[in-house]
Amino acid sequence: MSLWRRLGCASAAVAVASALVGAPAPHTENVVLITTDGLRWQEVFGGAEEALLTKEAGVAEPAELKREFWRDTAEARREALLPFLWTVVARQGQLYGNPARGSAARVTNGFNFSYPGYNELLSGRADPRIDSNDKKPNPNVTVLEWLDRRAAYRGRVAAFCSWDVFPFIINRERSGLLVNAGFEPVTSAGPRDRLAMLNQLQADTTPYVEGVRHDSFTVAAAREYLRAARPRVLYLSLDETDDWAHLGRYDNYLHAAQRFDRFTRELWDEMQGMDQYKGRTTFVITTDHGRGSGPTDWKSHGEKIPESR
Template identity: 55%
Template sequence: MMIKKLSILVLLISSNLPSLKAQTQIDEKVILITLDGFRWQELFTGADPLLIRNKEYVDDTTALKASFWRETPRARREALLPFIWTEAVELGELHGNRNRGSKVNLTNTMWFSYPGYNEILTGKADDEHITSNDKIYNPNVTVLEELNNTDTYRGKVAAFGSWDVFPYIINDKRSGIPVNAGFTPANGIDLTQREVFLNKLQQEIPSPWGSVRLDAFTHNYALEYLKKNHPVLTYIAYGETDDFAHDGEYDAYLHAAHTTDAFLKELWEFVQTDGFYKDQTTLIITTDHGRGTQPLETWKSHGSNIPGADETWMIILGSQANSKGEVTSPEQLYTTEVAKRIRKSLK
């Protein structure tokens, strides 16, 4: 009789608990990261042999070669991006090395930033409405907004960007998502000492550009928010690689990429030591567009008139990543895959 009563009790309790699968899905977190205009060529082969020696684009070629030049592409990419190529490669999947047959492309025909970010965040191109980088509120609903509109994820989504157009791309007014971008300071009554310091420092250290702040501010604002608020879905958009490339400063472009790699390492180490994120967080890292290669000067540019500017890449590491490492078999992926992977991780 006692065994029968216990069996009934267990059955009643079990029927009122969510399934293990549902619990696992709810527990998952995603951090989406973009490096604006960072080429697949540097990601997979390191410093460009033609650019690193070119005094038109490099102030001190000797110093730059000492930092990033190695005899083989594998050694060069490890020197440039040590976290990605000594740690991340063992933790997930890297797509986009066209030298090995792995291709990732945009589906929009614009091949510049706003259309690229719209495609990343919505999962589809919109060549009808998204045709410039102007500060126009996005008519499309991003995956960030889509999830923020659900009971499960409402108030658990946040975005940080160096470019001041991100509030419009994410449509912060309609979506209700907090977007710290451009030169926006951290806001709120419960600011940490670090956030107060960052607010002060951001006013005192000028950016080289009028619409893009230095990535160190974006990174540290995001990291502090993650520690304090533990959002489930976070978007962090670094911008320096694109702006230094437009300025024709290949040395600064490489140093910015190298610094961003260190930011990724810091994020990953935080994720793996924080009880909220540890072992249940996926990082998805990609870019909004590629750049030119030939003629050589087109490395500074992108757009529909620049061959190769539609060539992108994608890295996935963490709990929802497949253990593929660098993909070396033929494949054709598109940037639209990013939003799909986010939905799959947080469905």
């Protein structure tokens, strides 16, 4: 099975809203998999939801947020929120997961939360043994580990993740992969002075949610590694969309989604300026689960919220 088919199948099976950007499959030599936790398809395809642009949805300044994100049409709203996705990905790649267009994409694990979702995404199948977010080593081989066992990719696969459970999801101990997650210091390839500054800033920053570092630190670490090590497969996992939704802050949830889009654009632009990657790289963009709808359930997901599959 080709690299493209193996990774593409694992992603399409779980994506609530997935996107592929890059050259056709036969020409892909490098893959960047990017996930943002718990981003709803409603915002991806419809932009900001007017009913949630309120104080009741945790919005500090409703009028200001409405000026920033509200537009008269779904097409204009989604582009205001996710400009890279809709001006580049949608035109140069493919998007899946809009139920309104008959393109529903769901997880199948039945739990509808993170560890089961990421296992399904990365291993290509649901596993009923994985029924919690506990830090237990994943018994399943992920596509990252599978690729690293191939000579062409050995030592050229890396993962940078905001959530500190990923060393277990990817099973760092068994796989031997480079997995930097949570508030772990960054000790991988890169200029020592820049890594030292990044580590100091990270250490001096108060976590906003237990076990999760800010996405900006994760992205910065991944980009330093990219420049120094030139991996062929890079996994970037961000988390703030899920965290701010759970905290009931629709304004911060939207801003986290917008930053995710900007981070993706910046990474894409940088890689298009590197000979190894330009015209030879595919981005796969997806999430681990959806969320509910309405004034309360938009904040949550799980077995009791079937639409969060």
